[in-house]
Amino acid sequence: MSEPARPANPLLRRLTGSPVVWPILAVAALIVVDLIANPDFLAVRMQDGHLYGNVVDIARNSAPVLLVALGMTLVIATRGIDLSVGAIAAIAGAVACVYIVNAPAQSAASTALQACVLAMAACVGLGLWNGFLVSVLGIQPIIATLVLMTAGRGIAMLITDAQITTVHNSSFEFLSSGFVLTLPFAILVALALFGLTGLLARRTALGMLIEAVGINPEASRLAGIRARTIVWTVYVFSALCAGLAGLMISANTSAADANSNGLWIELDAILAVVIGGTSLAGGRFSLTGTLVGALFIQTLRTTINSIGIPSEFNYLFKAIVVIAVCLIQSAKARALVGSLLRPRGKPQAVPA
C-alpha cells in the first residue's frame, strides 16, 4: 500500500504524470499568494499602445534567464553543464558596449547592429573553446566551463578597461525596453529563440541524437553518432544563448559592467532546467519545462518584492520555496508524504 493513490480520471492522471505540471502549479501558487497580498496583481493596462502590468514585467524580466536556460537545457541533456554562461553574458555586453562607445556614429542603428553581431561572434569563439575542452580533450564539463566562468569576467574587464562602460544608443536599448505589437521586444526575442530551439530539437533529429548521447554515450558512438560534434555544437549554442542574454542585460542598463552583468545567472538557469523536469544526469529534456522553470524563478523574485519580505530574508525564502518545489517533483518524496498523511490502520481503497 505504499503506492500513492492515483486519480481515476485519465486526463488528470496524464496531467499529474507530466513533469511540467508541478512547476506550473508552483507558479500558480505563487500568483495566488500575490493576489492575496495585492488583489490587482494580475491587472494589465494598455498605455501608448504598450502593455504594462506585473504579468508583463515577469515575462520580460525572465527573458535573460530563459535564454540562458534554453542553451543550458541542451548542454545538460548531453550529461554536461555550462557554468561559464554568466561570464559569457558579461563578455558579450562588454564587447557590444565598447564597440558602440568607440564607433564614429555612436547612436546609429547600424552601429548597434554591428555591435551585436560582433558580440555574438565572440560568443561563438567562447563556445568553441568550452566545447573543445569537453568534447575533444575530455575534461569534465563542470571543470572545463569553470575555467571560463572565472577567467571570463577578467576578459570582460580587460575589454572595458575595468570601467562601467555606458552607452547612448536607442536601438541598443530597444533590445530590452522596446515594444513590438504591444509586447516588450525582450519577450518576443526569448519566445522566438524558444520556438527556434524547439524546431531545431524536435523537427530535426538533433534532439533525439542529443538524448541518445546523454543517455548512453558508448552505445551512441557504436551506432555511428558523431558524439563529439554534437557535444561541441551544444556548447556553442549555449554560449550564443548566453551572449544574447548578456546583450539584453546590458541594454537594460545601457551599460557594460564586467562584475555584475549576468552574475549568478548560471545558477538561475540550471535551476530553471531542473525545475522544468530535465535530469542533471542527462538524457530526456523538456524545453517547455525550462520555459515554465524560468517563469517560476522570475515570479518568485517578484513575489518576494510584492509581499514585502524583508531583504535580509530574500535568499532564505527563495531557498525554502525552491526546496519545496524540488520535493514536490520527487515521486519518492510525494509517496512518503502521502503515506504519512494517510490515516493508519485504514488502508485506502485503490482503484484497480
Next chain:
Amino acid sequence: MKQVELPAKSLTGGPVYPTDEPTGTPLVEMAGISIAFGGVPALADVSLRLFPGEVHALMGENGAGKSTMIKALTGVYPIDSGRVVLDGQERHFHSPADSQQAGISTVYQEVNLCTNLTVAENMMLGREPRRFGGIDRRGMNRAARAILERLGLDIDPASALGAHPIAVQQLVAIARAVSVDARVLILDEPTSSLDTDEVAKLFDVMRTLRERGVAIVFVSHFLDQVFEISDRMTVLRNGQLVGEVLTHETTQLDVVRMMIGRELEVLERLDREVSSASSTADADRPVLKALGVSRKGSLQAVDLSLYEGEVVGVAGLLGSGRTELARLLFGADVADTGELSVRDHRGRFRTPRQAIQRKIAFSSENRREDGVIEDLTVADNMLLALQAARGWLRPIPAAMRNKLVREYLEALDIRPADPNALMRTLSGGNQQKVLLARWLITQPEVLILDEPTRGIDIGAKAQIQQLVADLARRGLAVVFISAELEEVLRLSDRLVVMRDRRKVDELPNDDVKVSDILEIIAGSVRTEEPIHE
C-alpha cells in the same frame, strides 16, 4: 580430427576430488557455501580448500561463481549457509577489512591504488613510519625497498606509481598486499592486461611467495598460464562445484570439459541447420579482408576473410580474443597494425562511423552498456544507426519511419509491438531484436554479432538463430560469436577458433564436433601455427 575419450568423471553427478590427499591441513577451508541474491542462487554448496605454499586456480566460465566465491571469503558478501575455517578456527568476516586483518589480501583486476602517489606511499598507505609527528619519508622508502627486494623486484620506491606501466603497478599492488603479513593472497585476473614478459615477472613473484608458504588463489581465463603456475584447481560451473583436481594430474581438455560441461554426446547429434551447400561464397572476392590486424594487449595479428552469404563462427573461451577481434573489425577499438580491405577502402577504421559507412554492422556482447538507449523509445532505438548515418539535419521522414518500424516489429516478432514503448521496459530478447533491427535497417553487407543470444529466453534465441541463417542466405556476410559451441556449429559455414588472444585455427564446418573444437581451444591439437608472432 582426433577423437578424444570422454573423461567419465566430469559428466557424472558429484564433484571430483584428487586421489592423493596432501599431508598438511588446509590453511583455509570453505565448506558448503551457499549464497543467493534475491532468491536466485549464485553459489550452491560450494567448497574450497587452500593449502599453504600452493597456487590454487579457481576456474569457471563467466557467471560460474568465481567472483562470488572470492567475495564470500573476503567478507564482501554475507554467506547464507556454510562455513569458513581459517587455521582450524571458524571465522565470520563482515567486511574486507575483517578478512584483511586475518591475513587474507586481494588484488583485483583493476589496480586500486593512487597513481599520483609514489610507489612507497602506496605500499605504506595507512601505516606510514612516523618521526617527530610527521611522516618519515626516508624510513618509508627504506621499508618499501626492503619489501620489493624480498620479492625480487627492482622498482624505485620514490618514483610516482603512475609513471610505471600497468604491469608494474600490479606488482606494487601485490607487494602492498603481502607486506601486511598476508597468508592468503587472492589474485583476480591479474594477467588480463599484461604481455608475456610481464606475466613471467608476475609468476616469479608468485613463486617467491609460494616458497614463503603463502596460499595463493589465482583466477585467470588463460588456460596456458593456469597450467604453468598452479598446483591445484577448483572448477565451478553455474554456481556449483564441479571438482577439485591437481594440475599435474589433469589436462587442459579435461578442465575445459569440466568448465563447459555439457552432455557432449547429446550435443554432437545436433545437426547443423545450414548446410554448407547454401554457401554461395565467391572465393575470389571477399567482402571484407583483414590482414595482420592486431592491437597491443588485446589481440595478436589475425588474418580473416569474409565472403558473401557465409556465416563465420568464432569459438573460444572468454578472453580468448573473440570479442577483441570483432571490435577491431568494426573500429570500436583502433588496431595498431594490419590492414582492412572493404570495397574501395583500404586501411584501418578509426571510428565505428567509418565502418558503418562501409556497410559493416556490429552488435556488441554488452547489450546494456554498448547497445540499448534505455530511456528512448523502441522506434528511436531502431532508427538510431540510420539516423546517425543521415546526420541530424536530415531527419527520417515520418512515413518512412513508420513503415520501417512497423515492418521490423513484425518481421522480428518484437513484443510489445509498440513503437513508443520505452526500451527499458522490454525483455532482454526483445531488446536484442530491436538492436538487430537497428543494424538491418542500415542494410549492411557485413554483420558482426557478438553473443547475440546471451541471456535471452529459448524462444527468442531460436528466432535469432533462424534470422542469422536467413540473412546469410540473402547474401550477408555474418560473423557469429558465441560461447555456446553447439550454437556456433549449428549456424556456421566456416569456423575460426581463438585462444590466448590469437587465432589458432580456421576450418570449414564439415562434420566438426563440439569435442573437436574443445580440443583446439584446450590447445591439445594445433593444426595451424599462427602466421604472425
